[in-house]
Amino acid sequence: MLTEENLKKAEEIRKKYPASQAALLPVLWIAQEQDGWISEEMMRYVGKLLDLPYGHVLGVVTFYSMYNSKKLGKYHLEVCTNISCMLRGSDKILETIEHRCGAKPGETSADGKWTVSEVECMGACGGAPMLSIGEEYYENLTPKKTEELLSSLK
Protein backbone atom coordinates (compact mmCIF):
# COMPACT_ATOMS: atom_id res chain seq x y z
CA MET A 1 0.00 0.00 0.00
CA LEU A 2 3.00 2.25 0.42
CA THR A 3 4.66 3.07 -2.88
CA GLU A 4 8.00 1.44 -3.51
CA GLU A 5 9.75 4.71 -2.84
CA ASN A 6 7.90 5.18 0.42
CA LEU A 7 8.59 1.63 1.45
CA LYS A 8 12.30 2.32 0.99
CA LYS A 9 11.95 5.46 3.11
CA ALA A 10 10.19 3.44 5.80
CA GLU A 11 13.02 0.90 5.84
CA GLU A 12 15.61 3.66 6.17
CA ILE A 13 13.70 5.17 9.07
CA ARG A 14 13.39 1.86 10.85
CA LYS A 15 17.19 1.62 11.06
CA LYS A 16 17.34 4.78 13.15
CA TYR A 17 15.68 3.14 16.15
CA PRO A 18 16.66 0.12 18.25
CA ALA A 19 13.09 -1.25 18.06
CA SER A 20 10.80 -1.23 15.05
CA GLN A 21 7.78 -0.03 17.06
CA ALA A 22 9.52 3.35 17.30
CA ALA A 23 9.24 3.74 13.55
CA LEU A 24 5.45 3.81 13.86
CA LEU A 25 4.91 7.56 14.08
CA PRO A 26 7.36 8.36 11.26
CA VAL A 27 5.88 5.64 9.01
CA LEU A 28 2.35 6.87 9.69
CA TRP A 29 3.51 10.31 8.56
CA ILE A 30 4.82 8.79 5.33
CA ALA A 31 1.48 7.06 4.79
CA GLN A 32 -0.48 10.25 5.43
CA GLU A 33 1.77 12.33 3.20
CA GLN A 34 1.17 9.76 0.46
CA ASP A 35 -2.62 9.46 0.71
CA GLY A 36 -3.73 12.53 2.64
CA TRP A 37 -5.21 10.33 5.31
CA ILE A 38 -4.77 6.93 7.00
CA SER A 39 -7.40 4.31 6.23
CA GLU A 40 -8.08 1.18 8.26
CA GLU A 41 -6.50 -0.78 5.44
CA MET A 42 -3.36 1.32 5.69
CA MET A 43 -3.27 0.92 9.47
CA ARG A 44 -3.38 -2.88 9.11
CA TYR A 45 -0.69 -2.68 6.42
CA VAL A 46 1.62 -0.56 8.59
CA GLY A 47 0.96 -2.92 11.49
CA LYS A 48 2.13 -5.87 9.40
CA LEU A 49 5.12 -3.89 8.16
CA LEU A 50 6.31 -3.12 11.66
CA ASP A 51 5.08 -6.32 13.30
CA LEU A 52 2.52 -4.49 15.41
CA PRO A 53 -1.07 -5.45 16.14
CA TYR A 54 -3.76 -3.42 14.37
CA GLY A 55 -5.13 -2.41 17.77
CA HIS A 56 -1.84 -0.77 18.66
CA VAL A 57 -1.69 1.15 15.37
CA LEU A 58 -5.32 2.23 15.77
CA GLY A 59 -4.56 3.36 19.31
CA VAL A 60 -1.74 5.56 18.07
CA VAL A 61 -3.66 7.01 15.12
CA THR A 62 -6.60 7.95 17.33
CA PHE A 63 -4.44 9.43 20.09
CA TYR A 64 -2.55 11.96 18.00
CA SER A 65 -4.65 14.81 16.61
CA MET A 66 -2.69 15.25 13.39
CA TYR A 67 -3.32 11.77 11.98
CA ASN A 68 -6.48 11.85 9.87
CA SER A 69 -8.48 8.65 9.91
CA LYS A 70 -11.00 10.29 7.57
CA LYS A 71 -10.49 11.85 4.18
CA LEU A 72 -10.56 15.65 4.40
CA GLY A 73 -11.41 18.47 2.00
CA LYS A 74 -8.87 19.80 -0.48
CA TYR A 75 -7.70 22.47 1.96
CA HIS A 76 -7.58 21.79 5.68
CA LEU A 77 -7.86 25.13 7.45
CA GLU A 78 -6.58 24.79 11.02
CA VAL A 79 -7.43 27.90 13.02
CA CYS A 80 -5.93 28.46 16.47
CA THR A 81 -8.45 29.68 19.04
CA ASN A 82 -6.24 29.39 22.13
CA ILE A 83 -5.62 32.38 24.40
CA SER A 84 -3.24 34.68 22.51
CA CYS A 85 -5.08 34.13 19.23
CA MET A 86 -8.44 34.59 20.96
CA LEU A 87 -7.25 37.87 22.50
CA ARG A 88 -6.19 39.06 19.07
CA GLY A 89 -9.36 38.24 17.17
CA SER A 90 -9.49 34.57 16.18
CA ASP A 91 -13.30 34.83 16.49
CA LYS A 92 -13.43 37.11 13.48
CA ILE A 93 -11.14 34.84 11.49
CA LEU A 94 -13.41 31.85 12.12
CA GLU A 95 -16.44 33.98 11.24
CA THR A 96 -14.84 35.00 7.95
CA ILE A 97 -14.01 31.40 7.14
CA GLU A 98 -17.48 30.14 8.01
CA HIS A 99 -19.07 32.80 5.84
CA ARG A 100 -16.73 32.27 2.90
CA CYS A 101 -16.28 28.50 2.97
CA GLY A 102 -19.61 27.32 4.27
CA ALA A 103 -18.07 25.14 6.97
CA LYS A 104 -17.85 25.44 10.73
CA PRO A 105 -15.05 23.88 12.81
CA GLY A 106 -15.32 20.11 12.48
CA GLU A 107 -17.06 20.31 9.09
CA THR A 108 -16.12 19.91 5.46
CA SER A 109 -17.82 22.19 2.93
CA ALA A 110 -20.42 20.60 0.67
CA ASP A 111 -18.18 20.98 -2.39
CA GLY A 112 -15.37 19.15 -0.58
CA LYS A 113 -12.98 22.07 -0.95
CA TRP A 114 -12.57 23.10 2.67
CA THR A 115 -12.28 21.30 5.96
CA VAL A 116 -12.23 23.64 8.95
CA SER A 117 -10.75 22.73 12.34
CA GLU A 118 -10.23 24.62 15.54
CA VAL A 119 -6.77 23.79 16.88
CA GLU A 120 -4.84 24.41 20.06
CA CYS A 121 -1.78 26.67 20.38
CA MET A 122 0.42 26.32 17.30
CA GLY A 123 3.43 28.25 18.63
CA ALA A 124 2.63 31.37 16.60
CA CYS A 125 1.49 33.66 19.42
CA GLY A 126 3.80 36.41 18.14
CA GLY A 127 1.83 36.43 14.90
CA ALA A 128 -1.65 35.94 16.26
CA PRO A 129 -4.27 35.38 15.02
CA MET A 130 -3.25 32.65 12.62
CA LEU A 131 -4.25 29.60 10.68
CA SER A 132 -2.28 26.81 9.09
CA ILE A 133 -2.78 24.79 5.93
CA GLY A 134 -0.56 21.71 5.89
CA GLU A 135 2.87 22.82 7.03
CA GLU A 136 2.37 26.45 6.11
CA TYR A 137 1.56 29.03 8.79
CA TYR A 138 -0.43 32.16 7.90
CA GLU A 139 0.04 34.70 10.66
CA ASN A 140 -1.03 38.24 11.54
CA LEU A 141 -4.39 37.58 9.93
CA THR A 142 -7.23 40.05 9.61
CA PRO A 143 -10.65 39.25 8.16
CA LYS A 144 -9.50 40.95 4.94
CA LYS A 145 -6.22 39.00 4.74
CA THR A 146 -8.16 35.81 5.42
CA GLU A 147 -10.55 36.59 2.56
CA GLU A 148 -7.59 37.25 0.27
CA LEU A 149 -5.90 34.00 1.31
CA LEU A 150 -9.05 31.97 0.71
CA SER A 151 -9.58 33.60 -2.70
CA SER A 152 -6.05 32.72 -3.71
CA LEU A 153 -6.60 29.01 -3.06
CA LYS A 154 -8.00 27.33 -6.14
Place this chain on the structure above:
Amino acid sequence: MDRYILPEIPNYHKLEVYEEHGGYGALKKALGMKPEEVTDEVKKSNLRGRGGACFPTGLKWTFMPKQTTKAKYLCVNGDESEPGTFKDRQIFEFNPHMLIEGTVIACYAMGITTAYIYIRGEYGKWVKMLQKALDDAYAKGYVGQNILSSGFSTNIVLHKGAGAYICGEESALMNSLEGQRGYPRVKPPFPAQNGVWGCPTTINNVETICNAPLIINKGWEWYSKIGTPKHPGPILVGISGHINKPGVYEVATGELLTDLIYRYAGGVPNDKKIKAVIPGGSSTMILRGETIEGVRMDADSLKAAGSSVGTAGMIVMDEDTDLIRVITRIAKFYYHESCGQCTPCREGTGWLWKILKRFEAGDAQESDIDLLMDIANNIEGNTICALGDAAAWPVQSMIRRFRDEFEKRVSKSSSKNRASVPVAS
Protein backbone atom coordinates in the same frame (compact mmCIF):
# COMPACT_ATOMS: atom_id res chain seq x y z
CA MET B 1 22.89 42.31 27.19
CA ASP B 2 24.27 40.92 23.95
CA ARG B 3 22.15 38.29 22.26
CA TYR B 4 23.58 34.79 22.18
CA ILE B 5 20.72 32.39 21.52
CA LEU B 6 19.10 34.55 18.84
CA PRO B 7 21.85 36.94 17.76
CA GLU B 8 21.12 39.56 15.13
CA ILE B 9 23.40 37.96 12.55
CA PRO B 10 21.93 37.54 9.07
CA ASN B 11 21.91 33.95 7.79
CA TYR B 12 23.19 32.60 11.10
CA HIS B 13 21.26 29.41 10.31
CA LYS B 14 23.79 28.70 7.55
CA LEU B 15 26.76 26.59 8.60
CA GLU B 16 29.39 28.84 7.00
CA VAL B 17 28.04 31.92 8.74
CA TYR B 18 27.77 30.07 12.07
CA GLU B 19 31.39 28.92 11.71
CA GLU B 20 32.56 32.43 10.72
CA HIS B 21 31.25 33.70 14.04
CA GLY B 22 33.01 31.03 16.08
CA GLY B 23 30.37 28.33 15.74
CA TYR B 24 31.43 24.77 16.71
CA GLY B 25 34.39 26.24 18.61
CA ALA B 26 32.71 25.19 21.85
CA LEU B 27 32.43 21.62 20.59
CA LYS B 28 36.16 21.59 19.75
CA LYS B 29 36.93 22.90 23.24
CA ALA B 30 34.60 20.39 24.92
CA LEU B 31 36.15 17.45 23.06
CA GLY B 32 39.50 18.50 24.54
CA MET B 33 38.05 18.35 28.05
CA LYS B 34 37.11 15.26 30.03
CA PRO B 35 33.38 14.47 29.81
CA GLU B 36 32.92 14.97 33.56
CA GLU B 37 34.64 18.37 33.27
CA VAL B 38 32.03 19.41 30.71
CA THR B 39 29.21 18.35 33.03
CA ASP B 40 30.92 20.13 35.90
CA GLU B 41 31.12 23.35 33.91
CA VAL B 42 27.39 23.23 33.16
CA LYS B 43 26.66 22.40 36.81
CA LYS B 44 28.70 25.31 38.16
CA SER B 45 27.10 27.71 35.66
CA ASN B 46 23.79 27.18 37.45
CA LEU B 47 21.89 26.83 34.16
CA ARG B 48 18.28 25.82 34.85
CA GLY B 49 16.01 24.13 32.36
CA ARG B 50 14.06 26.33 30.00
CA GLY B 51 11.24 23.87 29.32
CA GLY B 52 9.02 24.89 32.21
CA ALA B 53 10.27 23.00 35.28
CA CYS B 54 13.46 25.01 35.77
CA PHE B 55 15.47 22.02 37.03
CA PRO B 56 19.29 22.52 37.30
CA THR B 57 20.68 21.11 34.07
CA GLY B 58 24.17 20.13 35.21
CA LEU B 59 22.67 18.26 38.16
CA LYS B 60 20.31 16.39 35.82
CA TRP B 61 23.30 15.34 33.69
CA THR B 62 24.99 13.79 36.74
CA PHE B 63 22.05 11.41 37.18
CA MET B 64 23.18 9.37 34.19
CA PRO B 65 25.11 6.26 35.24
CA LYS B 66 28.84 6.40 34.44
CA GLN B 67 29.08 2.64 34.02
CA THR B 68 26.35 0.70 32.32
CA THR B 69 26.01 -2.13 29.83
CA LYS B 70 22.98 -0.42 28.33
CA ALA B 71 22.95 2.23 25.60
CA LYS B 72 22.37 5.77 26.85
CA TYR B 73 20.09 8.31 25.18
CA LEU B 74 19.47 12.03 25.04
CA CYS B 75 16.03 13.32 24.07
CA VAL B 76 15.93 16.98 23.16
CA ASN B 77 12.44 18.21 23.89
CA GLY B 78 11.16 20.36 21.03
CA ASP B 79 7.50 19.57 21.61
CA GLU B 80 6.80 23.25 22.43
CA SER B 81 3.03 23.30 22.87
CA GLU B 82 2.45 25.38 26.03
CA PRO B 83 0.00 28.15 25.06
CA GLY B 84 1.88 31.44 24.85
CA THR B 85 5.17 29.73 23.98
CA PHE B 86 6.86 30.08 20.62
CA LYS B 87 10.58 30.39 21.41
CA ASP B 88 12.09 27.05 20.43
CA ARG B 89 10.63 27.53 16.99
CA GLN B 90 12.89 30.58 16.61
CA ILE B 91 15.91 28.42 17.40
CA PHE B 92 14.97 25.82 14.76
CA GLU B 93 14.70 28.60 12.20
CA PHE B 94 17.39 31.09 13.16
CA ASN B 95 19.99 29.16 15.14
CA PRO B 96 19.77 25.44 14.37
CA HIS B 97 23.54 24.93 14.60
CA MET B 98 23.75 26.08 18.20
CA LEU B 99 21.15 23.44 19.01
CA ILE B 100 23.14 20.81 17.12
CA GLU B 101 26.41 21.86 18.71
CA GLY B 102 24.82 21.85 22.16
CA THR B 103 23.36 18.40 21.55
CA VAL B 104 26.75 16.93 20.62
CA ILE B 105 28.36 18.57 23.66
CA ALA B 106 25.66 17.12 25.92
CA CYS B 107 26.13 13.68 24.37
CA TYR B 108 29.89 13.89 24.91
CA ALA B 109 29.44 14.94 28.55
CA MET B 110 27.15 12.00 29.30
CA GLY B 111 28.70 9.36 27.02
CA ILE B 112 25.61 9.23 24.82
CA THR B 113 25.82 7.88 21.27
CA THR B 114 22.30 8.61 20.02
CA ALA B 115 20.22 11.74 20.55
CA TYR B 116 16.65 12.17 19.36
CA ILE B 117 15.35 15.68 18.83
CA TYR B 118 11.58 15.37 19.31
CA ILE B 119 9.77 18.18 17.50
CA ARG B 120 6.03 18.78 17.62
CA GLY B 121 4.23 17.61 14.49
CA GLU B 122 2.81 21.03 13.68
CA TYR B 123 6.38 22.32 13.15
CA GLY B 124 6.86 20.22 9.99
CA LYS B 125 8.34 23.20 8.17
CA TRP B 126 10.85 23.73 10.98
CA VAL B 127 11.75 20.03 11.09
CA LYS B 128 12.82 20.39 7.46
CA MET B 129 14.93 23.46 8.28
CA LEU B 130 16.61 21.63 11.13
CA GLN B 131 17.20 18.56 8.96
CA LYS B 132 19.02 20.69 6.42
CA ALA B 133 21.26 22.13 9.12
CA LEU B 134 21.84 18.64 10.53
CA ASP B 135 22.81 17.27 7.11
CA ASP B 136 25.32 20.11 6.74
CA ALA B 137 26.72 19.45 10.21
CA TYR B 138 27.14 15.76 9.40
CA ALA B 139 28.89 16.61 6.13
CA LYS B 140 31.35 18.80 7.99
CA GLY B 141 32.04 16.10 10.58
CA TYR B 142 30.47 17.82 13.57
CA VAL B 143 28.09 14.89 14.07
CA GLY B 144 28.54 11.20 13.34
CA GLN B 145 31.59 8.99 13.52
CA ASN B 146 34.85 10.13 15.12
CA ILE B 147 33.81 13.76 15.47
CA LEU B 148 36.69 16.10 14.66
CA SER B 149 39.09 13.15 15.06
CA SER B 150 38.31 13.00 18.77
CA GLY B 151 37.36 9.35 18.78
CA PHE B 152 33.91 10.31 20.04
CA SER B 153 30.92 9.38 17.89
CA THR B 154 27.29 10.30 18.25
CA ASN B 155 24.22 10.40 16.03
CA ILE B 156 21.30 12.81 16.03
CA VAL B 157 17.91 11.72 14.72
CA LEU B 158 15.00 14.11 14.22
CA HIS B 159 11.66 12.68 15.33
CA LYS B 160 8.38 14.41 14.56
CA GLY B 161 5.43 14.29 16.94
CA ALA B 162 1.85 14.20 15.70
CA GLY B 163 -0.22 16.61 17.75
CA ALA B 164 -0.31 16.03 21.50
CA TYR B 165 0.62 18.63 24.13
CA ILE B 166 1.18 15.87 26.67
CA CYS B 167 4.20 14.64 24.68
CA GLY B 168 6.09 17.62 26.04
CA GLU B 169 6.01 15.84 29.40
CA GLU B 170 9.30 13.97 29.54
CA SER B 171 7.98 10.49 30.19
CA ALA B 172 5.13 10.85 27.68
CA LEU B 173 7.76 12.00 25.21
CA MET B 174 9.69 8.82 25.82
CA ASN B 175 6.61 6.65 25.28
CA SER B 176 5.76 8.59 22.14
CA LEU B 177 9.30 8.15 20.83
CA GLU B 178 8.93 4.42 21.43
CA GLY B 179 5.88 4.43 19.13
CA GLN B 180 3.13 4.39 21.72
CA ARG B 181 0.31 6.68 22.78
CA GLY B 182 1.77 9.62 24.69
CA TYR B 183 0.96 8.38 28.19
CA PRO B 184 3.21 9.69 31.00
CA ARG B 185 4.88 7.10 33.17
CA VAL B 186 4.68 6.67 36.92
CA LYS B 187 7.92 7.95 38.51
CA PRO B 188 10.09 6.48 39.98
CA PRO B 189 11.83 4.98 38.07
CA PHE B 190 13.27 8.20 36.66
CA PRO B 191 14.55 8.50 33.09
CA ALA B 192 18.23 8.30 34.05
CA GLN B 193 17.60 4.88 35.57
CA ASN B 194 14.96 3.60 33.15
CA GLY B 195 14.14 5.74 30.14
CA VAL B 196 13.58 4.97 26.48
CA TRP B 197 13.76 1.25 25.71
CA GLY B 198 14.61 0.65 29.36
CA CYS B 199 17.88 2.57 29.00
CA PRO B 200 19.34 5.55 30.91
CA THR B 201 17.94 8.69 29.31
CA THR B 202 18.23 12.46 29.80
CA ILE B 203 15.57 14.81 28.49
CA ASN B 204 16.43 18.50 28.01
CA ASN B 205 14.54 21.36 26.40
CA VAL B 206 15.78 22.82 23.08
CA GLU B 207 16.64 26.23 24.55
CA THR B 208 18.40 24.64 27.52
CA ILE B 209 20.69 22.66 25.21
CA CYS B 210 21.52 25.85 23.25
CA ASN B 211 23.08 27.30 26.39
CA ALA B 212 25.72 24.54 26.53
CA PRO B 213 28.04 25.92 23.79
CA LEU B 214 27.85 29.34 25.43
CA ILE B 215 28.85 27.95 28.83
CA ILE B 216 31.75 25.94 27.38
CA ASN B 217 33.02 28.86 25.30
CA LYS B 218 32.89 31.55 27.94
CA GLY B 219 33.17 29.47 31.08
CA TRP B 220 30.78 28.81 33.96
CA GLU B 221 31.76 31.90 35.91
CA TRP B 222 30.97 34.31 33.08
CA TYR B 223 27.63 32.61 32.48
CA SER B 224 26.64 32.53 36.13
CA LYS B 225 26.94 36.33 36.32
CA ILE B 226 24.31 36.99 33.64
CA GLY B 227 20.96 37.98 35.10
CA THR B 228 19.81 36.54 38.42
CA PRO B 229 22.41 34.48 40.35
CA LYS B 230 20.07 31.63 41.28
CA HIS B 231 18.61 31.46 37.78
CA PRO B 232 21.21 32.92 35.44
CA GLY B 233 21.72 33.25 31.73
CA PRO B 234 20.03 34.60 28.66
CA ILE B 235 16.35 33.65 28.43
CA LEU B 236 13.93 33.77 25.51
CA VAL B 237 10.78 35.55 26.67
CA GLY B 238 7.66 35.30 24.54
CA ILE B 239 5.23 38.20 24.77
CA SER B 240 1.76 37.98 23.25
CA GLY B 241 -1.86 38.99 23.72
CA HIS B 242 -2.77 42.65 24.11
CA ILE B 243 0.65 44.00 23.26
CA ASN B 244 1.94 46.32 20.55
CA LYS B 245 5.01 44.32 19.55
CA PRO B 246 4.34 40.64 20.19
CA GLY B 247 7.36 38.41 19.72
CA VAL B 248 10.27 36.60 21.35
CA TYR B 249 12.76 38.75 23.24
CA GLU B 250 16.17 37.51 24.41
CA VAL B 251 17.04 39.14 27.71
CA ALA B 252 19.01 38.34 30.83
CA THR B 253 16.96 36.60 33.50
CA GLY B 254 15.62 39.00 36.08
CA GLU B 255 14.16 41.63 33.74
CA LEU B 256 11.18 43.45 35.19
CA LEU B 257 7.89 42.27 33.69
CA THR B 258 6.96 45.95 33.28
CA ASP B 259 10.17 46.58 31.31
CA LEU B 260 9.46 43.58 29.12
CA ILE B 261 5.95 44.85 28.44
CA TYR B 262 6.58 48.58 28.10
CA ARG B 263 10.24 48.98 27.12
CA TYR B 264 10.76 45.97 24.92
CA ALA B 265 7.33 45.10 23.55
CA GLY B 266 5.91 48.56 23.02
CA GLY B 267 3.22 48.54 25.69
CA VAL B 268 -0.50 47.84 25.46
CA PRO B 269 -2.53 48.93 22.41
CA ASN B 270 -4.48 52.15 22.93
CA ASP B 271 -2.63 52.64 26.22
CA LYS B 272 -5.18 50.51 28.01
CA LYS B 273 -4.46 49.38 31.53
CA ILE B 274 -3.39 45.80 32.17
CA LYS B 275 -6.03 43.70 33.87
CA ALA B 276 -4.07 40.46 34.10
CA VAL B 277 -0.81 38.81 33.07
CA ILE B 278 0.00 35.13 32.65
CA PRO B 279 3.80 35.18 33.05
CA GLY B 280 5.05 31.83 31.78
CA GLY B 281 2.55 29.98 29.62
CA SER B 282 -1.04 28.96 30.39
CA SER B 283 0.01 26.52 33.15
CA THR B 284 1.38 29.32 35.32
CA MET B 285 -0.83 31.17 37.78
CA ILE B 286 -2.44 34.34 36.56
CA LEU B 287 -1.42 37.65 38.15
CA ARG B 288 -3.52 40.78 38.68
CA GLY B 289 -2.23 43.63 36.53
CA GLU B 290 -1.53 45.91 39.46
CA THR B 291 0.61 43.27 41.20
CA ILE B 292 3.27 42.96 38.49
CA GLU B 293 5.17 46.08 39.65
CA GLY B 294 8.65 44.98 40.70
CA VAL B 295 8.14 41.36 39.60
CA ARG B 296 11.01 39.93 37.59
CA MET B 297 11.26 37.21 34.96
CA ASP B 298 13.14 34.72 37.10
CA ALA B 299 12.21 31.66 39.14
CA ASP B 300 12.39 33.15 42.63
CA SER B 301 10.74 36.48 41.85
CA LEU B 302 7.79 34.86 40.13
CA LYS B 303 7.45 32.31 42.89
CA ALA B 304 7.32 35.10 45.47
CA ALA B 305 4.69 36.84 43.37
CA GLY B 306 2.53 33.72 43.46
CA SER B 307 3.24 32.27 40.04
CA SER B 308 6.18 30.66 38.20
CA VAL B 309 8.53 31.25 35.31
CA GLY B 310 7.34 28.26 33.28
CA THR B 311 8.37 28.72 29.67
CA ALA B 312 8.51 32.54 30.00
CA GLY B 313 5.56 32.79 27.62
CA MET B 314 3.90 35.99 28.82
CA ILE B 315 0.31 36.71 27.86
CA VAL B 316 -0.91 40.25 28.52
CA MET B 317 -4.63 40.99 28.98
CA ASP B 318 -6.02 44.51 28.95
CA GLU B 319 -8.75 46.10 31.07
CA ASP B 320 -11.54 45.08 28.66
CA THR B 321 -10.71 41.39 28.68
CA ASP B 322 -13.45 38.92 29.54
CA LEU B 323 -11.47 36.79 31.98
CA ILE B 324 -14.24 34.24 32.31
CA ARG B 325 -13.95 33.62 28.60
CA VAL B 326 -10.17 33.30 29.01
CA ILE B 327 -10.32 30.76 31.83
CA THR B 328 -13.02 28.77 30.04
CA ARG B 329 -10.84 28.53 26.96
CA ILE B 330 -7.83 27.51 29.08
CA ALA B 331 -9.94 24.79 30.74
CA LYS B 332 -11.03 23.51 27.32
CA PHE B 333 -7.37 23.21 26.32
CA TYR B 334 -6.48 20.96 29.26
CA TYR B 335 -9.59 18.88 28.74
CA HIS B 336 -8.60 18.34 25.10
CA GLU B 337 -5.03 17.53 25.97
CA SER B 338 -5.53 15.26 28.96
CA CYS B 339 -4.15 11.85 27.97
CA GLY B 340 -6.95 10.17 29.92
CA GLN B 341 -4.93 7.91 32.23
CA CYS B 342 -5.82 9.49 35.55
CA THR B 343 -9.41 9.83 36.66
CA PRO B 344 -8.95 13.19 38.45
CA CYS B 345 -7.49 14.76 35.28
CA ARG B 346 -9.60 12.98 32.66
CA GLU B 347 -12.86 13.66 34.43
CA GLY B 348 -11.86 16.76 36.37
CA THR B 349 -10.72 18.82 33.39
CA GLY B 350 -13.97 18.14 31.56
CA TRP B 351 -16.00 18.94 34.65
CA LEU B 352 -14.13 22.25 35.16
CA TRP B 353 -14.86 23.19 31.56
CA LYS B 354 -18.52 22.26 31.84
CA ILE B 355 -18.99 24.45 34.91
CA LEU B 356 -16.99 27.32 33.45
CA LYS B 357 -19.23 27.30 30.39
CA ARG B 358 -22.13 27.98 32.76
CA PHE B 359 -20.29 31.09 33.95
CA GLU B 360 -19.63 32.10 30.36
CA ALA B 361 -23.36 31.80 29.66
CA GLY B 362 -24.21 33.76 32.81
CA ASP B 363 -25.97 30.69 34.03
CA ALA B 364 -23.89 29.55 37.00
CA GLN B 365 -24.85 29.17 40.63
CA GLU B 366 -23.00 30.91 43.48
CA SER B 367 -21.95 27.52 44.82
CA ASP B 368 -20.27 26.72 41.49
CA ILE B 369 -17.34 28.94 42.43
CA ASP B 370 -16.49 26.78 45.42
CA LEU B 371 -17.25 23.67 43.39
CA LEU B 372 -14.67 24.74 40.78
CA MET B 373 -12.12 25.26 43.54
CA ASP B 374 -12.93 21.90 45.06
CA ILE B 375 -12.52 20.06 41.77
CA ALA B 376 -9.24 21.85 41.01
CA ASN B 377 -7.93 21.07 44.51
CA ASN B 378 -8.76 17.42 44.02
CA ILE B 379 -6.97 17.20 40.68
CA GLU B 380 -3.82 18.89 41.97
CA GLY B 381 -1.26 16.44 43.29
CA ASN B 382 -3.39 13.39 42.50
CA THR B 383 -2.16 12.61 39.01
CA ILE B 384 0.68 10.72 37.35
CA CYS B 385 2.00 13.87 35.69
CA ALA B 386 1.93 17.63 36.01
CA LEU B 387 -0.80 18.22 33.43
CA GLY B 388 -3.34 17.76 36.20
CA ASP B 389 -1.61 20.45 38.28
CA ALA B 390 -1.31 22.64 35.20
CA ALA B 391 -5.08 22.38 34.67
CA ALA B 392 -5.81 23.18 38.31
CA TRP B 393 -3.54 26.19 38.81
CA PRO B 394 -5.16 28.59 36.32
CA VAL B 395 -8.61 27.93 37.79
CA GLN B 396 -7.43 28.22 41.40
CA SER B 397 -5.51 31.44 40.74
CA MET B 398 -8.33 32.98 38.69
CA ILE B 399 -10.82 32.37 41.51
CA ARG B 400 -8.44 33.56 44.24
CA ARG B 401 -7.44 36.71 42.42
CA PHE B 402 -10.51 37.56 40.33
CA ARG B 403 -13.44 36.19 42.32
CA ASP B 404 -15.57 39.20 41.40
CA GLU B 405 -15.44 38.17 37.73
CA PHE B 406 -17.13 34.91 38.67
CA GLU B 407 -19.65 36.52 40.96
CA LYS B 408 -20.74 38.84 38.18
CA ARG B 409 -21.66 35.82 36.03
CA VAL B 410 -23.79 34.03 38.59
CA SER B 411 -27.30 33.54 37.29
CA LYS B 412 -29.84 36.13 38.37
CA SER B 413 -32.56 33.53 38.18
CA SER B 414 -33.28 31.74 41.42
CA SER B 415 -34.38 28.62 39.61
CA LYS B 416 -32.34 25.52 40.41
CA ASN B 417 -32.98 24.03 37.00
CA ARG B 418 -30.67 24.98 34.25
CA ALA B 419 -30.31 23.76 30.70
CA SER B 420 -27.67 21.09 30.64
CA VAL B 421 -24.54 22.06 28.76
CA PRO B 422 -23.29 19.05 26.82
CA VAL B 423 -19.61 18.25 27.22
CA ALA B 424 -18.73 17.95 23.55
CA SER B 425 -15.14 17.65 22.38
